[in-house]
Each structure stands twice: as structure tokens, then as C-alpha cells.
Amino acid sequence: MEAQIRIVTQAFSQPQGLYTKLYQSALMRNLKNLSLFEIMRWLDCPPSGKGIERIIPSKVPLGESFNDAVEPGKRYSSKQVLHQQRVMGREIGLVIDLTNTSRYYPSADWLTKGIKHLKIPCRGRDAVPDNESVNNFVWEVTQFFNSQKHTKKHILVHCTHGHNRTGFMIVHFLVRSHLMTVTQAILKFSEARPPGIYKQDYIDALYTFYHERKPKTGRVNQGRGNAQFPGSHPVSLNRDNLQLLRQRYYYATWKADGTRYMMLITYDGCYLVDRNFCFRRVQMRFPSRSINEDSSERFHHLTLLDGEMIIDKLSDGKLERRYLAYDLMAINSQSVSERPFSERWKLLEKEVFEPRNIDRSTNPIYRYDMEPFRVRRKDFWLLSTVTKLLQDFIPRLSHAADGLIFQGWDDPYVPRTHEGLLKWKYPEMNSVDFLFEVGNGNRYLLYVFERGTKKLLEGNRVEFRDEYADVDVSTLSGKIIECSWDQAEQTWVCMRIRVDKSTPNEFNTFKKVKRSISDNITEEVLLDEISQIVKLPMYADRMAKAHQQQHHQHAHMEKRRRSVKGAKLGFKG
Numbered sequence: 001m002e003a004q005i006r007i008v009t010q011a012f013s014q015p016q017g018l019y020t021k022l023y024q025s026a027l028m029r030n031l032k033n034l035s036l037f038e039i040m041r042w043l044d045c046p047p048s049g050k051g052i053e054r055i056i057p058s059k060v061p062l063g064e065s066f067n068d069a070v071e072p073g074k075r076y077s078s079k080q081v082l083h084q085q086r087v088m089g090r091e092i093g094l095v096i097d098l099t100n101t102s103r104y105y106p107s108a109d110w111l112t113k114g115i116k117h118l119k120i121p122c123r124g125r126d127a128v129p130d131n132e133s134v135n136n137f138v139w140e141v142t143q144f145f146n147s148q149k150h151t152k153k154h155i156l157v158h159c160t161h162g163h164n165r166t167g168f169m170i171v172h173f174l175v176r177s178h179l180m181t182v183t184q185a186i187l188k189f190s191e192a193r194p195p196g197i198y199k200q201d202y203i204d205a206l207y208t209f210y211h212e213r214k215p216k217t218g219r220v221n222q223g224r225g226n227a228q229f230p231g232s233h234p235v236s237l238n239r240d241n242l243q244l245l246r247q248r249y250y251y252a253t254w255k256a257d258g259t260r261y262m263m264l265i266t267y268d269g270c271y272l273v274d275r276n277f278c279f280r281r282v283q284m285r286f287p288s289r290s291i292n293e294d295s296s297e298r299f300h301h302l303t304l305l306d307g308e309m310i311i312d313k314l315s316d317g318k319l320e321r322r323y324l325a326y327d328l329m330a331i332n333s334q335s336v337s338e339r340p341f342s343e344r345w346k347l348l349e350k351e352v353f354e355p356r357n358i359d360r361s362t363n364p365i366y367r368y369d370m371e372p373f374r375v376r377r378k379d380f381w382l383l384s385t386v387t388k389l390l391q392d393f394i395p396r397l398s399h400a401a402d403g404l405i406f407q408g409w410d411d412p413y414v415p416r417t418h419e420g421l422l423k424w425k426y427p428e429m430n431s432v433d434f435l436f437e438v439g440n441g442n443r444y445l446l447y448v449f450e451r452g453t454k455k456l457l458e459g460n461r462v463e464f465r466d467e468y469a470d471v472d473v474s475t476l477s478g479k480i481i482e483c484s485w486d487q488a489e490q491t492w493v494c495m496r497i498r499v500d501k502s503t504p505n506e507f508n509t510f511k512k513v514k515r516s517i518s519d520n521i522t523e524e525v526l527l528d529e530i531s532q533i534v535k536l537p538m539y540a541d542r543m544a545k546a547h548q549q550q551h552h553q554h555a556h557m558e559k560r561r562r563s564v565k566g567a568k569l570g571f572k573g
Contacts, residue, residue, distance in 0.1 A: 045161045047076050049193030051090065051154065053178065054145065057166045057193040058158040060097075063105035078109040081156065093153030094144050096137065098122045098129070098165045116144075122165050127478045128205045129168055137169045138176055167197035171206055182212045198278075199502070229275045230415045231262055231306055232327070234405060234423040235509075236430065236516035237526075241422060245533050248420065249409045249542055251341075251380040252389060255423055256324060257400035258308035259500045263323065265303040265352075272309075276502050284371050287355045288332065302333040303352065306413075307378065312398040321373035322399075326380075328352070329413050337413035344413065349377050380407060382543050384534045387527055402429040404526075417509075427522055431484045431495060432513050435504040436462065438477040446483075446492065450507040457510070461491040468494050480504055485517050 048058040061077050085092055094116045097107075100123050110117040120136055122129040129137075144155060159165035167189045174185035186203065190196025197203055207214050235241065244250075262273040270284040286300040307325040314320055328348040329337045336344055353376065360368050381389060386404065394401050403425035411420055425431070435447040435454060444462050447454045462483060464473055476494075480501045483492035505513075533539060 042161065043074060047080070047084065048156075049162065050191070052170060052188060052192045053174070054152065054154045055141070055170055055173070056085065056090065056092075056154055056156045057162045057170060057189070058156050059162040060099055060104045060158050060160050061109075063109060078105065078113070082113070085154065085156075090154045091151070092156050093148055093151065094118065094140075094155045096120060096140065096155060096157045096169075098137075098157065098159040098169065120169075122159070123478050128202050129165060134169065134172050138173050141173050142177065162193060163195070164197055164199045164202050167193065168202050168206065171197070172209075175206075175210060182206050182210050183215060229262075229273070229277050231260065231275075232414050232418045232421060233416060234421040235417065235419055236512045237406070237422045237424040237521055238512070238515045238519045239521070241419070242521065242529060244408075244420060244422065245383070245406065245530070246536065248411075249538060250383055250406045250422075251409050252383055252386050253326065253378060253380045253405050253407065254389060254394050254397065254401045255403040255405050255425065256308055256310050256397075257402050258310035258324070260308050261323070263305040263307060263325065265300040265305070267299060267301045275500060282372050284375070285356070285359070285366055285368070286352060287359045289351060289355050297332070300332060300352070302330060304328070304330040305348070305352070309373065310399040314398065323373055323375040324378040325352070325375065326378040327413060340410045340412065341407055342409045345377075345380060353377050382534075382546060383530055383539060384543060386530050390523060390527070402426060424521065424526060425516075427517070427520060429484060429495075430513055430517050431482050432492070432510050433480050433482050433498050433501060433505045434462070434492070436476055436479055436481045436494075438474050444473070448504045448507045448510045455507055462494060463489070463491050464494045485514075487517075 042059060042062075045059045048056055050056075058081065059076070061081050062075070064077055064079075067075060067077070082092060092115055095110050096118045098120055100121045102119075107117040107119070118140055120129075120133050120140075122133050141155060144153075157166050157170060167186075170189050171182065171185040174180045174188060175182060178185075180188070186197060186206065203214075260275055264271040264273060264279075265284075265286045269281040270286065272280045272282060274280075286303070288297055288300050290297040305325045306327040306329065307323055309321060309323050312320045312322055325348060326345075327341070328344045328351075329335065331347065331351050336347060339347075359366070383406075389404065403423060406422040406424070408420050411418075414421070432448070434457075435449075437445045437447065439445045446457045446460045446462055448457060449455065462481070463486075464471060464476075468476075476497065480498040480503070482495045482498050484495050485491075486493050534543065
């Protein structure tokens, strides 16, 4: 796993509430497609890259109308673009916009400053720019340079984040105008705008178009490339794997409806790693248990957590981000993934959160309240508590939850699909992530992946209801949509757009979810099954021991509390 990890994004540290403000501002402007995740990615993304033959790759500048939602130091509009480039001795003469929307800024932002603005709309997601758009881009760039030889003006090229579509177009230009090989052009762009083009289908399309062989390594761009997210994924509960609860000892927790992230803690920063294997640096403090104040081991280095980001709605209506860490794979570069979950979960509290909490209560200098989100260990409970979990705990949560997770107490950490890690969703929330496309004749097409390629699911229908009823469905083409199954209508129903994912579920996952839907394990069925399971000797004995240990721990903590209280009052005992 360490060989795959390469930190490729600039540092960022967003004040608490900034994302919420921007999101609320977007909603007020009815920008329904501008999600919180997209906003976070835009804020985290470095503004622009180095010049490539007088072409500057950039993320999309936001119009001045966003200024009330973005603090001054984080703004990136046409004014900031021109100022930053002027400082570097560059004058912009042409802006080429590759986004597939006009929501980000008005073209007048550039035209009023005497700068030409050219719109070449290109779909993102799973569609590479078409040949007509590429030819148009190369022609316009060539014509501009021919007409501006005496001025040496630059061209600013942007898509949303300035990587895939922007890189794709610039590579085409370099290959055609500078007689570079595809590999040379891709690497040149990657050096100027790290991590470069990271979508494999874009890279494949370039090699196919120019009839060139890819390097034997199969990895042209080592920034993010086709590295797979190594996190453990649960499987849907069905009548067959439900029997695993009888065969192995399980604990349970709630299934939060959050965004999955691994967290890599290092000396030089804390990095969130999402499902697309994108890295974002956050400024957070994780002291270790080291007693030596002068030791370089005072802080964690190469400690790897697994967890999810949720958004809590507080009693005053404010939104607050919180990272729930539920597993631990490495501590200070030492792997613990082979240890049983029970040990990893305890180490997570003892090695990661206890030192942090102690430092928080004793360190008067560092301001934990200014960190971009809160963080804590996620709780797991004995299987006997599932009834309370479903009927009491989940309804009172301040964030969305859609079911339960069953974690083997003695299991090692299993990367990717873990057949023993089980998820149960409320039947109406069982879902599949599809790649949605609008085909010929306005046909709605649903795709999953099978061995890395798209697989069309013939005969599967999808409907867009409620908040999506009035949406122009053509704008959703090429996006990942999460759908639930309407048994009565025998159709999939779009629940939300998965902007945190760039690929759909695998075909095997689709089959497992369909199986789970057909098995229809309701809350009543689940609770009845568990009530029988916890009476088995394996559970009864271990739960009795667990209760005994908890009693001793509480007694020990109470004794310590009284001792500390007595010491403060001057008592001895």
C-alpha cells in the first residue's frame, strides 16, 4: 500500500463552516448540481499549474457572485487569475473554457478586460472530449499563437479542476504541434500540473488515437493513475451470509450515510484519501504516546485509519463535519492489519485518540477548534444491543443513517471486497450505484462495471422522482447515480448523484444487492434472527465476559475519579 501512496495535492486548511456557507450559497442560487463534495474538491485544488508552451492549465475560476461565500484568501476569480499570472510575468490573451456548464462565471468577466473567451463544452466523468472538440481546441490555440507572436500572450485553459479534460486537450496539442510522443506529452503535462491526467480512459484514448503503445508498466502518470482504493468494502446481507452471524462472533454499528475516506497521518500533514484515490491535505494534530518531549516520535507518522465523513446537523441548525474513524491498518509505519478487529479498534482509541484528547485538554497553544472538522472513534456494540441500536440510537442521530454494519470481532483487515463484513440496509434503501447515460432516442441506459469495462444492464429501467422530477435528465448523463428499487413499479429510482465516485458498482455487487432485495430481510426478520443468535453458547459466553470486563473497567475508572477528586481536596487514600 505504501508504494501506491504519493502525496500530490497542495496543503489546505479550511476554517470550520466554510464549506457549509458555500454550499448554502449555492443552494440559494439554485445551483442544484453544485454539491458539497464538488465544492470541497474545488477549494482543495491548487489554482493553476506551470506554463506549457505559453498554455496555463487551471481550475475553473468562480464568478464574483461567489465572493460572499468564499473567504478572501480562498477566492479564485478572473481578478485573482490575472493578478497571479501578472506577478509571474504572464499576460493572458485567451481563456478556453472546457466545462459543460455556464454556472461558474459569466464570460463578461473576461471580455470586459479585453481578453477573448472561448467555450468548448466537454462532458466530464466517463466521456472523453470528442474529436470535433479536440480539433477545435488545437485550431484555436494554433491560430492564437500565430496571431500573437509579437505579444507572447498566454492562454488559460480550464475544466472544473484542471486535470483530465484540460490535460487531454493540451496533450493533443503537444503531440500535433511539437511532434512529441503521447508518453512525452502526458509526462510534460503531469510535471506542470500534478498529478496530471489521472483517469485511465482518458490516457487509453490518447494512445489509441495516435496508434502508440503504452509503456510496459501500464502506468504513464504515476500521480494517481489507475491505483485502486484499497479500503475494505462490505457486502449486502442476504439469507445465506446471514448465517455467518451464527458461525463467527460479530459486533454491530450503525451504517452512516457519509463519504468514505482513509486518513493517512504523517509528519508533514494529515491526508484524506477518497474512493478515487485522490489525496487532500488537512491541517490536524495527532500526538503519539511518546513521553520524550524532544523526541521526533512525539507525533504520528505513517499511521493509517479508515473511516467516513458525516455532516451533523446541530440543535441550532448549523452543519458540522465529523470524521468517524472505525478501523486502523498501521501505526507509525507498523502494519496491524493482520491483528483481529477487536485489537485494532482498541488500539485506535489508545494510540490515536487518547493522546490527542490529553493534548487537547493540556495544550494551551494549539487550537483544535480551528481544525476543518471534528474527529472521533466510531462505536461498536455487542450483537445483543441491535434492537436498541435500531429503535433508539439511530432515530436520534444528528446525521443520516441507512442501516447497520456487522463486523467480525476476530477478523483481520481485508482490502477491497470483504465477504465477512456485512451491511444491512432498510429494505427501501437498498441501492446500487450505476453509470447513467442518455442514449439514442432519449433512452435511459444503466451501466455497471465488469472486469474494468462498462456493462449495459438491458431491461433495467430508472425513474427520476421528487427533487429530480424537474431536473433536465440530459445533464445527468455520464454521472454516477445511486438508485433504490421500487418493487411495486419494478423500476430503479434515482436517490442521489454520487459525486464522490467516478465508477459504478461492479456487476457482482449489483447481483448481490438484487439478491438482498429479493431476500427482503426486514427489520423484524433481522431482530428475530439475532435474538436467537445471541443465545448460542459462543455468544452467551463471550458476552458475559465482555460485560464482566466492562464492569471492572467502570469500577477502575470510578476509583481513579475519586482518587483524583480526593487529591484535589487534599485527601489521601
